[in-house]
Amino acid sequence: MDPLSEVLTLLKPASFGFRGLDARGAWRLEFGATGGIKAFAVEAGTCWMTIEGGEPTRLGPGDMVLLPGRTAFRLFSSDGAEPIDAYPFFSSVPVGTVASLHGGGECFGVGGFFDFEGRHAASILDVLPSLIMIRAETTRAALGVLIGRLMKELREPQPGGALIAAHLAQSLLIEALRLHLADDSANGRGWLAGLRDRRIGSVLAAMHADPARAWTLVDLSRTAGMSRSSFAARFKQVVGEGALEYLTRWRMIVAADKLAQGRTTLAAVAPMVGYASESAFGMAFKRVLGQSPRQFVNHLGSGCAIGPG
Numbered sequence: 001m002d003p004l005s006e007v008l009t010l011l012k013p014a015s016f017g018f019r020g021l022d023a024r025g026a027w028r029l030e031f032g033a034t035g036g037i038k039a040f041a042v043e044a045g046t047c048w049m050t051i052e053g054g055e056p057t058r059l060g061p062g063d064m065v066l067l068p069g070r071t072a073f074r075l076f077s078s079d080g081a082e083p084i085d086a087y088p089f090f091s092s093v094p095v096g097t098v099a100s101l102h103g104g105g106e107c108f109g110v111g112g113f114f115d116f117e118g119r120h121a122a123s124i125l126d127v128l129p130s131l132i133m134i135r136a137e138t139t140r141a142a143l144g145v146l147i148g149r150l151m152k153e154l155r156e157p158q159p160g161g162a163l164i165a166a167h168l169a170q171s172l173l174i175e176a177l178r179l180h181l182a183d184d185s186a187n188g189r190g191w192l193a194g195l196r197d198r199r200i201g202s203v204l205a206a207m208h209a210d211p212a213r214a215w216t217l218v219d220l221s222r223t224a225g226m227s228r229s230s231f232a233a234r235f236k237q238v239v240g241e242g243a244l245e246y247l248t249r250w251r252m253i254v255a256a257d258k259l260a261q262g263r264t265t266l267a268a269v270a271p272m273v274g275y276a277s278e279s280a281f282g283m284a285f286k287r288v289l290g291q292s293p294r295q296f297v298n299h300l301g302s303g304c305a306i307g308p309g
Helices: 003-011 088-091 119-128 136-155 161-183 193-194 198-209 217-224 228-239 241-262 266-272 278-289 293-302
Strands: 014-022 030-033 036-046 048-050 057-059 064-068 073-076 084-086 098-102 108-116 133-134
Touching: 003 119, 003 198, 003 241, 014 136, 014 161, 014 293, 030 088, 036 119, 036 136, 036 161, 057 293, 064 088, 064 161, 084 088, 108 133, 108 161, 108 198, 119 136, 136 161, 136 266, 161 193, 193 198, 193 228, 217 228, 217 241, 228 241, 241 266, 241 293, 266 278, 266 293
Parallel strands: 014 098, 030 084
Antiparallel strands: 014 108, 030 073, 036 064, 036 108, 048 057, 048 073, 064 133
């Protein structure tokens, strides 16, 4: 499985919701800081978006934005307009239908969210850029059909529609992330930026394909086709942490997921993620995830969250 598929699988997409927006005149919608990934695509007209602490970004027809993690933001035509709490505003209409502001007719878009139930969803999403912008020239053909079909399935439920809508929502998220990966002008740090870098992406693919291998910086730099020192510096610059630190953290996320499934033992998991002894594995697990593997297993039934190391 490729790294993007593996990460999304461990995120465990759980729920989603999409509605349309048809607005006119001066308006301003405020979105509080919630988890998951928020999304908004403009189909006609223009508006502005500002994330907490950022500068306004103009959105035009075909533009789409993804906002991972707990980031507050606002959409508006006029920043001086009376603020409206976006969540009760959109919740006032059924999923798949359109919420109207001032009669509509000037700016039309589709917005929604993706929620995840994976135990490590927050830590995985928090290292993504706070704003992922996908501009119109890449979105129209790739995303327009998916958005239209998803809205229709939500608006006009048919037998099997819930399953089709879930698949369409996941496909929309994957396609949007693919477009971001293909954008050479995109910036930011984290695992997604690493996948966009050809050399670092090849290393991430190798790590994910064989987490049990006793990787060294020399091995990883050879995979990247770089010198050891150049690779180490490049990986940290792009991903935001050292290559071996990333490898250890990924191993522990994989191990925790296997333990959470309840079909294996601590002794069996350790070699699956590159540890010859259960004690060495336990120390790494506690350092990265904040508790020992046994504590993690004991707490599974209580719903306790894992804290960072």
